[in-house]
Amino acid sequence: MKKGLFIVLEGPDRTGKSTQSGPLVEYLRGLGRNVVLTREPGGTKLAEAVRSVILNPRQRICPLAELLLYEASRAQHVQEKILPALKAGCIVISERFTMSTAAYQGYGRGLDLKTIDRLNKIATAGLEPDLTVVLDMPESFFGKRRRREAPDRLERENAKFRARVRRGYRELARKTRRAVLADAALPPDEVQSAIRRAVDKLLCR
Secondary structure, eight states, X not given: OOOSEEEEEEOSTTSSHHHHHHHHHHHHHHTTOOEEEEESSOSSHHHHHHHHHHTOTTOOOXXXXXXXXXXXXXXXXXXXXXXXXXXXXXEEEEEOOHHHHIIIIXXXXXXXXXXXXXXXXHHHTTOOOSEEEEEEOOTHHHHHSOOSSOOOTTTTSOHHHHHHHHHHHHHHHHHSTTEEEEETTSOHHHHHHHHHHHHHHHHTO
């Protein structure tokens, strides 16, 4: 039985998931909690290898193959890293999880959402986050928040694709249990405060 807590930071590219995860980890460790920080795709040796394929801009991957690669990565991630950490009583914070697949491969690529939901449940063995924080920002911020690294394969998609993904996230945030929508257009410290308020409510349950 799961003993720890599972928190996921979600949202489109460049909404600040990595920016917010570090301070959140420090905050929780300051409260005396054991915290494991991870990400998707990735988190294990195998999953990171899959990540390098999925995000490589030189790769041409059809939508169905892309979906199955994500699910294979997730299955390994959950079994090897997330579940053992939760059973040990840790708080696991993941940058992305199943909602990303629904947003990108469902709303973005147009794959069937029911199929994605079934595959997500298989890959996760039914694991669901205790809290999902969905970071949301207007399209105009995407170009302003350029990374030092070259854009990956998904970041190179056009504005229409990003709009579909954002709409997906907003709809999924409203439909998903234990999910909150946070304004990622605010200054980083204000976004962090909003995330901590949501986490504090979770810890007080």
